[in-house]
Amino acid sequence: MRILVVEDERRMAEVLRQALVEEDYLVTVAMDGREGLSLAQTGGFDVIILDVMLPGLSGFEIARQLRSRRDQTPILMLTARDSTKDLVEGLDIGADDYLTKPFSFEVLLARVRAVSRRGPIPQPVCLEVAGLTMNPATREVHRGSRSIELTRTQYAILELLMRSAGRVVTRDTLIERVWGGDTDIASNTLDAFIRLLRTRIEEPGQARLIQTVRGVGYSLKPEAG
Numbered sequence: 001m002r003i004l005v006v007e008d009e010r011r012m013a014e015v016l017r018q019a020l021v022e023e024d025y026l027v028t029v030a031m032d033g034r035e036g037l038s039l040a041q042t043g044g045f046d047v048i049i050l051d052v053m054l055p056g057l058s059g060f061e062i063a064r065q066l067r068s069r070r071d072q073t074p075i076l077m078l079t080a081r082d083s084t085k086d087l088v089e090g091l092d093i094g095a096d097d098y099l100t101k102p103f104s105f106e107v108l109l110a111r112v113r114a115v116s117r118r119g120p121i122p123q124p125v126c127l128e129v130a131g132l133t134m135n136p137a138t139r140e141v142h143r144g145s146r147s148i149e150l151t152r153t154q155y156a157i158l159e160l161l162m163r164s165a166g167r168v169v170t171r172d173t174l175i176e177r178v179w180g181g182d183t184d185i186a187s188n189t190l191d192a193f194i195r196l197l198r199t200r201i202e203e204p205g206q207a208r209l210i211q212t213v214r215g216v217g218y219s220l221k222p223e224a225g
């Protein structure tokens, strides 16, 4: 499996490279944003580990450019900043997960395994719930006639909710199925993704479809009453 690491701090880049090589990954390191983007665009990487603060181009900008070109390579963001705004911006652009520095390498490796395991599950049956439709073959989502753009992770969460429409999907199930069982994904990451998903599928004035079942999980169904 090939991993691209984009990290400008020489020592951190080297430590990451060594830790990943020891796990038998093939590792390429880029030390500035432009080099990182150009390597990422040559493709062939299974996972991209992306620092946010980089010379040349920020990690956010690299992720944005890749996703705008429909490159769905899993992205794990590294951020020194632990603000909700940064977290939400990174996830909304299309990062699949993030780690706040400093982090343990065991956690990093678990996250890499989790994001790389995930992939689209082709099932050519259209799903429909209260005017919200999803075509798993084309990965197109519509609410009525409005087309909805979702990142890979947003899509994975919505697909799980739609396949269990009307039933509660527990937080543990969502985390397990979307991020993998052995990862210790932060609980607030799931909440951040749900918030983003709501802004995508629920426009002002439209019925809310994602219902919170407090302390348990989420359910996709039209709002009661």
Ligand code: CA
Binding pocket: 007, 008, 009, 051, 052, 053, 054
């Ligand atoms: Ca940096």
